[in-house]
Amino acid sequence: MASPKTTHWELDPHTKAKHEILRSYLGGWFPVLSTYNGRVVFLDGFAGPGRYENGEPGSPIIALTTLLDHSFFPKMKSEFLFVFCEPKPDRFESLQSEVKALMNERAPWPRHVKVILLDKPFQEAASNIVEDLKRHRKALAPTFAFVDPFGISGLPIELLRDLLASPRCELFVNYMVDSVNRFAGAGNVDHHLTELFGTDRYKEAANPANGQSRQQFLHDLYENQLKSVCGFSFVQSFGMINKTGHIGYYLFYGTRDVKGLELMKDAMWKLDPGGDYRFSDRLAGQTVLFIEDMLDVRPLRDAILTTFSGRTVAIEELERFTIIQTPYKKSHLRKPVLSPLEKEGTIQVRRPGKHGFPAGTTVYFPNA
Known part of the structure; x- marks a missing residue:
């Protein structure tokens, strides 16, 4: 300085x-x-x-x-x-x-x-x-x-x-x-x-x-x-x-x-x-x-699971939450967090197409 x-x-x-x-x-x-x-x-x-x-x-x-x-x-x-x-x-x-x-x-x-x-x-x-x-x-x-x-x-x-x-x-x-x-x-x-x-x-x-x-x-x-x-x-x-x-x-x-x-x-x-x-x-x-x-998305994963427990949420709302309420950016949501959660069976996804999380996708989060 x-x-x-x-x-x-x-x-x-x-x-x-x-x-x-x-x-x-x-x-x-x-x-x-x-x-x-x-x-x-x-x-x-x-x-x-x-x-x-x-x-x-x-x-x-x-x-x-x-x-x-x-x-x-x-x-x-x-x-x-x-x-x-x-x-x-x-x-x-x-x-x-x-x-x-x-x-x-x-x-x-x-x-x-x-x-x-x-x-x-x-x-x-x-x-x-x-x-x-x-x-x-x-x-x-x-x-x-x-x-x-x-x-x-x-x-x-x-x-x-x-x-x-x-x-x-x-x-x-x-x-x-x-x-x-x-x-x-x-x-x-x-x-x-x-x-x-x-x-x-x-x-x-x-x-x-x-x-x-x-x-x-x-x-x-x-x-x-x-x-x-x-x-x-x-x-x-x-x-x-x-x-x-x-x-x-x-x-x-x-x-x-x-x-x-x-x-x-x-x-x-x-x-x-x-x-x-x-x-x-x-x-x-x-x-x-x-x-x-060195991306660690565990805090984002935990925050999403806690915040949306028991709810069905549009992908747009999850994006907005990620941008406004967390240090993470929008691209950290889908592949790093939602895809593993879906593979584990932790969340249920309804999408207009066969793959990904396009507009119109909804995600159900069971009660924590």
């Missing part, structure tokens, strides 16, 4: 992982949103200098090239607006230079792709956008806000609520739970923590209920606030596990659209963690690792 006096810094494995997730997600998000909307916005709240120490692209360049290099880009007629916030003068100058270089490299630059560079902190830039929208009585266009701060300050949840209030706005935020855990109850940064959560309930982390760990309590509190304060119908978190096996921070994704949640899960599971970093989530008290070649 960069020091306050550093213009460029080394790209660490976890940041590389975030960028790969971002690239993969935007690859699905851009064509979906541009099909139905006249304008699509990508907002990078902590943009950085545009490049890392060894020349790797930063999130602004990744977002732009993901769009420009997309196979569907020639057919996308929406206006794409990219807003990059970077308050530090040296990093802002570097970002300007990198964006200009990309525009020159891709000349003639597409007229429907606009870039706005703001030499302001995210909090100030977002507040200005909110005030401008209120003044003109307008709603924000469909927006993906990538908010990747260096700490816990400058990220008021009520500002996120006001900025991303429109139904098609989404949030991908780095929640520094380690820092929150360290400072919760210390008393010296309470104003930042109260802004972050929109409540002072983080103080309860000192004595969490129900046997929770401090970190799990602080995770659940932020998730609940993203739902209740920001109004995101679906919130997915991914724990970023370091080499010592501990979660350093969570990536939280908030959306009001099931399709967006499906795209984000596909992006997460597509990433090959290698040996430098891992991702996790929890289901039924078990840690689920986002590693395809």
Whole structure:
């Protein structure tokens, strides 16, 4: 991670992982949103200098090239607006230079792709956008806000609520739970923590209920606030596990659209963690690792058998449950879980054809 006096810094494995997730997600998000909307916005709240120490692209360049290099880009007629916030003068100058270089490299630059560079902190830039929208009585266009701060300050949840209030706005935020855990109850940064959560309930982390760990309590509190304060119908978190096996921070994704949640899960599971970093989530008290070649579907199997015990359920409902209620993605349902259950005789399947689980299939789950 960069020091306050550093213009460029080394790209660490976890940041590389975030960028790969971002690239993969935007690859699905851009064509979906541009099909139905006249304008699509990508907002990078902590943009950085545009490049890392060894020349790797930063999130602004990744977002732009993901769009420009997309196979569907020639057919996308929406206006794409990219807003990059970077308050530090040296990093802002570097970002300007990198964006200009990309525009020159891709000349003639597409007229429907606009870039706005703001030499302001995210909090100030977002507040200005909110005030401008209120003044003109307008709603924000469909927006993906990538908010990747260096700490816990400058990220008021009520500002996120006001900025991303429109139904098609989404949030991908780095929640520094380690820092929150360290400072919760210390008393010296309470104003930042109260802004972050929109409540002072983080103080309860000192004595969490129900046997929770401090970190799990602080995770659940932020998730609940993203739902209740920001109004995101679906919130997915991914724990970023370091080499010592501990979660350093969570990536939280908030959306009001099931399709967006499906795209984000596909992006997460597509990433090959290698040996430098891992991702996790929890289901039924078990840690689920986002590693395809070590796929363990037992938590999904157990959750489905428990939830739908004694019921006959359409395949579409099982898919929706998998996407919304579990860390797994839709493709983990049929072959890894339902097919073995059918072979064992645990479930009874009625399908319109002879094979698989096509639309119109129903599944009966006997009482557990």
